[in-house]
Amino acid sequence: MGPWHCRASQGATHRANSVMTTPSVMTTPPAGADINVNWSDLIEQAQAFYQRHKLPVLFQISPTTVPPDLDDLLASRGYQIERASEVHAAEIAALLRQAGNTDSAFVDLWSHEPDEAWLRLEFGEPTARRTVQESICRRIAQPQLFASIQRDGQIVSCARGVMAEGLGWIYGMATAPQWRRRGLAGRLLHRLALWCSSAGAQRIYLQVMADNTSALALYRRAGFNILYRYHYRALRQALVP
Numbered sequence: 001m002g003p004w005h006c007r008a009s010q011g012a013t014h015r016a017n018s019v020m021t022t023p024s025v026m027t028t029p030p031a032g033a034d035i036n037v038n039w040s041d042l043i044e045q046a047q048a049f050y051q052r053h054k055l056p057v058l059f060q061i062s063p064t065t066v067p068p069d070l071d072d073l074l075a076s077r078g079y080q081i082e083r084a085s086e087v088h089a090a091e092i093a094a095l096l097r098q099a100g101n102t103d104s105a106f107v108d109l110w111s112h113e114p115d116e117a118w119l120r121l122e123f124g125e126p127t128a129r130r131t132v133q134e135s136i137c138r139r140i141a142q143p144q145l146f147a148s149i150q151r152d153g154q155i156v157s158c159a160r161g162v163m164a165e166g167l168g169w170i171y172g173m174a175t176a177p178q179w180r181r182r183g184l185a186g187r188l189l190h191r192l193a194l195w196c197s198s199a200g201a202q203r204i205y206l207q208v209m210a211d212n213t214s215a216l217a218l219y220r221r222a223g224f225n226i227l228y229r230y231h232y233r234a235l236r237q238a239l240v241p
Contacts, residue, residue: 002042003066006049011056012132014083014232018058019046021065039067043077047235062230071233079233084210087227089203092168094223095193100186107150108191114138114146117155121148122172145195149184157184161192168196168204173215189222 003023009016050057059079061071114122114137123130140162148158157175161168170192175184196204208215210229 001045001049002037004042004046006046008050008053008055009136010132012129012136014058015060016136017050017055018060018232020060021070022060022062023064023066037067039070039073043073057235059233060230061233063228074233077235079235081231082234084229084231085207086210086216086229087205087207088219088224089205089227090219090222090224092193092197092202092204095189095204096197098186098222099190100188101183102187103182105151106156106184106187108147108187109150109155110145110147110191110195112144112146114160118146118148118158121155121158121176122160122174143199145192147188147191147195149187151179157188159185159188159192161195163196163199163201166201168193168199168201170204170206173206185218186222 001019003021005020005024007016007018007020011017046059047057057079059070059074061074065071067073111118114134119130119134119137123133137160142162142164144163145161146158147161148155150156156179157173159173160171162171163169170189173185173188193204205227206219206224208219210231
């Protein structure tokens, strides 16, 4: 849709069901080219797209959003900010110097395909939402590593690594409530950093909710630094009868 992409995946996540307002390389005009876009019309078209799919209207706003004043345009139309997030990066060499919990009672597991125990801890018990999330997870074409930590036969912590275009990414870190604050997340970060390093990556990235103070503290201790913030604008009017 012009320089934007409308994403729809049955409403499972904001990222997969929102307007990506950062142009891809294929849609970015040459330097100095004029962009003659009626942004109000484009917003209306995006709203109609999500109305047809019976989904909330969401725009993802980042530092590279076009037009630069889109956030203000949406605010003037009644869109409200929600789900502010941050993208962080760390040098893999720094992560490899931190092993996290090394208690031998915990067992490291990893695979290139998720099993039921990994999926249950990450997404919960089977539901319609989980079915969509699992489908998205399995459709990723880039190399993935599903890492988890087991204690007494039960998966107590998990995360996923993805390698894309020479960069390492971490997604879906989760630890069962009763096993938190034991260094398990740090252990997973070390495992995924090791895998990304073996694939040639020197830096690793992750996304975290801006209000998740415990996760932010963990990532700071591990050596992550913020690169940029993004958020979503949601239309609070009922567009679908």
